[in-house]
Amino acid sequence: MATTAGHRATGAPAREKDPRDGTGSQRTPAVNAAPGRNPYADLLRIGAVGFVVTGHWLLTSISDHGGHLHGEDVVSALPWTQWLTLFFQVMPLIFLAGGYANAGSWARHHAAGEPWAGWLADRARRLLVPTTVYVAVAVLAVVVCVAADVPAAIREELFWAAALHLWFLPTYLALLALTPALAAGWRRRRWRLPLAFAVLTAVVDVFVIGPRLPLIGWSNYLWVWGGLYLLGFAWRDGAFTRAGALWLAAGGAALWALLVLPGPFPVSTVGVPGARIQNASPPSIALAAYAAVLIGLLLAAEDPVRRRMRHPRRVTAANAAAMPLYLWHMAPALAVAAVAYPAGLLPFTPIGSGGWWLLRPVWVLICAALLIPLVLAMARLPHPPPYPARRAWTTGPRLLLVAALAAACYALAHLALHGFAPGGRLPAVPLLCYAAGTAVLLGVSTAPRTSGVEGHSAARQCPEPGRGVD
Numbered sequence: 359m360a361t362t363a364g365h366r367a368t369g370a371p372a373r374e375k376d377p378r379d380g381t382g383s384q385r386t387p388a389v390n391a392a393p394g395r396n397p398y399a400d401l402l403r404i405g406a407v408g409f410v411v412t413g414h415w416l417l418t419s420i421s422d423h424g425g426h427l428h429g430e431d432v433v434s435a436l437p438w439t440q441w442l443t444l445f446f447q448v449m450p451l452i453f454l455a456g457g458y459a460n461a462g463s464w465a466r467h468h469a470a471g472e473p474w475a476g477w478l479a480d481r482a483r484r485l486l487v488p489t490t491v492y493v494a495v496a497v498l499a500v501v502v503c504v505a506a507d508v509p510a511a512i513r514e515e516l517f518w519a520a521a522l523h524l525w526f527l528p529t530y531l532a533l534l535a536l537t538p539a540l541a542a543g544w545r546r547r548r549w550r551l552p553l554a555f556a557v558l559t560a561v562v563d564v565f566v567i568g569p570r571l572p573l574i575g576w577s578n579y580l581w582v583w584g585g586l587y588l589l590g591f592a593w594r595d596g597a598f599t600r601a602g603a604l605w606l607a608a609g610g611a612a613l614w615a616l617l618v619l620p621g622p623f624p625v626s627t628v629g630v631p632g633a634r635i636q637n638a639s640p641p642s643i644a645l646a647a648y649a650a651v652l653i654g655l656l657l658a659a660e661d662p663v664r665r666r667m668r669h670p671r672r673v674t675a676a677n678a679a680a681m682p683l684y685l686w687h688m689a690p691a692l693a694v695a696a697v698a699y700p701a702g703l704l705p706f707t708p709i710g711s712g713g714w715w716l717l718r719p720v721w722v723l724i725c726a727a728l729l730i731p732l733v734l735a736m737a738r739l740p741h742p743p744p745y746p747a748r749r750a751w752t753t754g755p756r757l758l759l760v761a762a763l764a765a766a767c768y769a770l771a772h773l774a775l776h777g778f779a780p781g782g783r784l785p786a787v788p789l790l791c792y793a794a795g796t797a798v799l800l801g802v803s804t805a806p807r808t809s810g811v812e813g814h815s816a817a818r819q820c821p822e823p824g825r826g827v828d
Contacts, residue, residue, distance in 0.1 A: 397670030398660050399455045399593075400677045406451035407680045411687040413446030414523070415725050416718060417628070419709045420695045429519060429695070431631050435709045440626035447627035447638070449526070450586045450649035451656070456530060457590020460537050461544075474538050475751035475759050479803035481534050482763060485681070486796050489527060489770075491736070492685045493792060496520055496778045503779075510782025516696070518777030520688055525639075525774035528767035529579050533587050535763060540584070544591045552592070555585035560643045567622055567635060575640040582641035586649055593657060603657040610650025617644040682736045683729070690728035698724070758802045765795030 417439075419430040433440050460481070467477045496517065503513050533540070543551045559581040566575040592598060598606075617623045623644035624630060627637050637645045667673065698704040704721075707713040751759075769792030776785065 395674055396458065396594075397667055397673045398664050399458045400670075400674045401663070401667075402451045402656060403455040404673065404676050404680050406448040406455070407683050409446055409448045410452075410523075411683055411729070412722060413443075413628075414687060415691055415722050416446070417443075418519070418691055419714070420699050420704075421706060421709065429515060430709055432709065433626050433628065434631050440624065440630070443625075443627045444648070447645075447648065448652070449583075450652055452526070453530070453533075453583050453586040454590045454593065454653055456533070457587035458594045459590070460534065460587075461541060461591045461594045464537050464541055468538070473751045475756045476749065476803070478535055478537075478763075479759055479799060482531060482766075482799060483803065485527060485531065486766060486799065488681050488685060488736070489524075490796055491739070493773075493789075497784060497789065500779045500784050504782075510779075513779045513782040514777060516692055517779040520692060521773040521777045523684065523688065523774070524770050526684070528771045528774075529583050531763060531767050531770075532580070533584055535760075536584070540588060541591065544588060544595070548597070549592070552585045552588040555581045555588065556643070556646055559585070559641075559646055563643050566640075578640045578642065582643075582646050582649075585646060586653070589653060598657050600658050600661070603654045605654070607651045607654025607658070610647045610654060614644060614647035614651065617647060678737070679733055682733045686732050686736065687725075687729055689732065690725045693728065694721070694724055755802050758798055762795040762798035762802065765791040766799065767795075769795065 417432045419432055419435070421428050421430050433443065463481070464477060468474075499520075500513065500517055503516070508516075540551075547554075559578050562574055562578050562581065565571045618625055621644075622635055623637060623642055624633060624635060626633075627645055627648055629636055629639040636642065637648075664670075694704070699706065704717065705713070707717060769788040772785065772788040773792075776788075778784065
């Protein structure tokens with residue numbers, strides 16, 4: 359994490375650099391901030407999730423094709439709207455905040471003697487418990503649609519949209535597993551490590567665009583999102599001065615303009631169906647450049663924003679809603695599409711027409727009105743009981759943990775690519791892999807009851823449904 363703040367490597371609190379002058383002076387804290395937390399990181403995370411949710415709703419349009427509902431992609435139907443994606447592609451902030459939080463968490467737990475496997479199992483549980491609830495409800499919904507004889511083509515499209523956003527989870531889980539290695543790499547290499555990730559991203563793009571080797575492009579999920587995750591390490595380490603953050607933004611803007619305006623990359627920061635060159639799936643060097651602009655500007659604004667935060671604890675508390683907001687935000691959109699349009703409660707309007715634009719705010723408000731009580735309901739689900747965490751991680755449990763996490767990641771990636779009902783049917787193998795992987799992970803991370811030593815280990819509270827990694 360840091361050589362400038364060596365205390366943080368041992369788990370002791372370290373002083374944060376003032377971004378205005380690069381000194382080691384103590385940063386002005388937000389009034390009433392929760393001890394040990396940066397409310398600005400919490401603000402970026404929950405704000406980014408809100409933008410992602412709104413952006414997904416706005417980029418979805420419902421039409422009637424031969425009496426059947428069909429979802430249209432707005433950036434494909436209205437190419438000029440690709441410029442608007444510059445305001446809604448904020449996933450880089452989620453990886454930045456994740457890197458910031460996980461760098462500190464790993465340092466504290468490692469200093470306390472907790473092994474990598476125990477730390478990883480606990481963080482993975484926080485993601486997989488609420489995700490399992492979502493997957494189970496989606497599977498049940500597919501079964502109901504099959505029983506109701508909903509056409510297979512509609513089931514496929516509907517439940518593809520319900521799973522698309524799950525791509526984030528396997529990527530983030532992989533970075534969680536790599537956190538200790540990335541932390542060690544950051545301590546040794548400092549800025550050379552994220553720079554190397556950027557260079558590897560560009561090299562991969564050369565092979566994707568030139569020789570047209572698309573499979574190699576998927577490695578950019580590691581290089582792009584991993585590079586942004588590393589910037590979270592740098593942020594927590596106090597390695598960003600305000601001037602440095604602005605230089606990062608300026609360099610990113612120059613690179614983005616070179617890659618997009620005369621270069622081969624599209625303006626859209628989200629996927630465009632049918633486009634040969636994409637910026638988001640897989641992520642590209644142009645997306646990394648855009649992310650540098652976004653992150654640089656927001657980190658430069660951190661100190662003045664923190665001084666003006668009146669209720670930072672509320673921001674921190676709101677982060678409990680980040681995971682359920684992200685997981686469930688497409689459910690109300692799909693429910694409205696399935697009920698309101700066929701019932702005539704919402705009219706079908708040609709995409710891009712005046713009536714269509716007038717209905718966009720109505721669509722968003724309806725989706726939000728349904729999502730809020732849904733998120734509150736998820737928060738009220740019974741919490742799993744505390745569990746005795748395994749303390750002794752021998753080779754066998756470690757291998758089981760890695761295998762379980764790999765199975766869950768494979769399943770989530772498959773669901774994100776193909777949906778919950780490819781061909782109108784449930785994908786048996788991925789769902790079995792997910793169920794087995796999650797069950798093994800939950801089982802192996804719990805202390806054996808027959809172990810006298812481990813049986814006295816402190817019980818851990820399993821996160822409430824919907825709570826993500828803090």
